[in-house]
Every structure is written in structure tokens, then in C-alpha cells.
Amino acid sequence: xxxxxxxxxxxxxxxxxxxxxxxxxxxxxxxxxxxxxxxxxxxxxxxxxxxxxxxxxxxxxxxxxxxxxxxxxxxxxxxxxxxxxxxxxxxxxxxxxxxxxxxxxxxxxxxxxxxxxxxxxxxxxxxxxxxxxxxxxxxxxxxxxxxxxxxxxxxxxxxxxxxxxxxxxxxxxxxxxxxxxxxxxxxxxxxxx
Numbered sequence: 001x002x003x004x005x006x007x008x009x010x011x012x013x014x015x016x017x018x019x020x021x022x023x024x025x026x027x028x029x030x031x032x033x034x035x036x037x038x039x040x041x042x043x044x045x046x047x048x049x050x051x052x053x054x055x056x057x058x059x060x061x062x063x064x065x066x067x068x069x070x071x072x073x074x075x076x077x078x079x080x081x082x083x084x085x086x087x088x089x090x091x092x093x094x095x096x097x098x099x100x101x102x103x104x105x106x107x108x109x110x111x112x113x114x115x116x117x118x119x120x121x122x123x124x125x126x127x128x129x130x131x132x133x134x135x136x137x138x139x140x141x142x143x144x145x146x147x148x149x150x151x152x153x154x155x156x157x158x159x160x161x162x163x164x165x166x167x168x169x170x171x172x173x174x175x176x177x178x179x180x181x182x183x184x185x186x187x188x189x190x191x192x193x
Contacts, residue, residue, distance in 0.1 A: 014062065017062070018078075020165075028173065029076075031066040031187070032064065032065075061078070064076045064077075077090050078172070085160075089124070089176070101190070108189070119181070122175040123175060124157045124175065124178075124179060127154040131146065132150075135148065
């Protein structure tokens with residue numbers, strides 16, 4: 001079995017898909033630059049170890065972001081995996097960004113909930129799997145408590161890769177369009193808007 005050949009073919013297809021999505025997404029989100037080298041946003045986790053019994057990952061992630069703040073901002077992400085693909089809008093802030101966003105959430109909870117309602121209408125669901133205890137300095141019952149407990153913020157939506165490519169791209173763009181207010185909420189909180 002030619003693992004390297006299959007990998008290169010898959011990477012080429014993912015790269016083409018990424019460029020098509022970036023091209024159209026940049027028309028919806030003006031912060032994105034159509035000239036970005038999409039390959040730098042494709043992370044591959046395929047580790048070929050044919051002589052070892054360890055399993056290897058077989059997925060690609062495409063993350064598209066304007067890189068306005070050194071990467072400390074929300075990204076559009078496609079997780080392509082034979083065992084379950086999804087699209088998401090993800091914000092994994094550094095420690096300072098997390099403090100800023102938590103404060104912004106408390107002051108603007110209505111804006112966040114409005115953005116979430118719009119994204120939910122596109123089929124996105126809130127990923128709160130990593131919710132922990134309230135961070136130091138926050139009291140139980142604080143406004144936005146459920147959001148303050150999170151170390152990152154992500155909305156996910158299942159992705160059906162069996163669709164014809166043009167329909168798949170249209171579905172991705174329609175969903176991401178409804179998630180733009182979520183992205184803009186975090187950009188505004190970081191002072192990027």
C-alpha cells in the first residue's frame with residue numbers, strides 16, 4: 001500500500017478545497033486576504049509508521065484566519081476525518097487574550113448570546129467539553145458563568161464530505177456566514193474591530 005502517495009493525493013485535494021473556501025469566505029469576511037498561502041493553514045497529523053504497531057492519525061485540519069493579532073484570534077476550521085468531519089469556528093486565546101475576552105463577555109453577554117443564536121440556526125453547537133471550575137477572581141453566579149469556565153471557545157457543525165464539491169463548499173460558506181457574528185464578537189473583544 002502506497003501511504004505516501006495516498007497522503008500526497010489527499011493533501012493536494014485538501015489544499016484545493018482550502019483555496020476554494022478561502023476565496024469565497026474572503027468575500028463574506030473582509031478581514032481575510034484572498035492572497036494568503038492556504039498551505040500554511042493546513043496541519044496534517046498523518047504519521048506513517050508501518051513497522052510499528054502504533055496507530056497513526058488520518059485527519060487534516062484547515063484553519064483560516066487573517067492573522068491580525070499574532071494568531072490570537074478566532075479561526076474558521078475544517079476538520080477532515082474519515083471517522084467524522086466537522087467545521088468549526090474556534091478561538092483558543094493565550095492567557096492574556098482569555099482574560100480580556102472573559103471581561104468582554106461579562107460586559108457584553110447579550111451580544112454573545114445573539115451571535116450564538118445566529119450560529120445555532122446554521123446547525124452549529126457549542127463545544128463546552130473542556131469546561132472547568134470558575135477561574136480565580138470570579139464568583140459563582142457571575143454573568144456568563146458557563147462561558148467564563150471555558151479555556152477556549154468553539155462552535156462545531158457536522159460536515160458531510162460525501163456531497164458533490166460545489167454543494168459542499170456552498171454548505172460550508174452558508175454555515176460560516178451565519179457564524180461571522182460569533183467571530184466578530186471575539187475580534188471586537190480583542191480590539192481588532
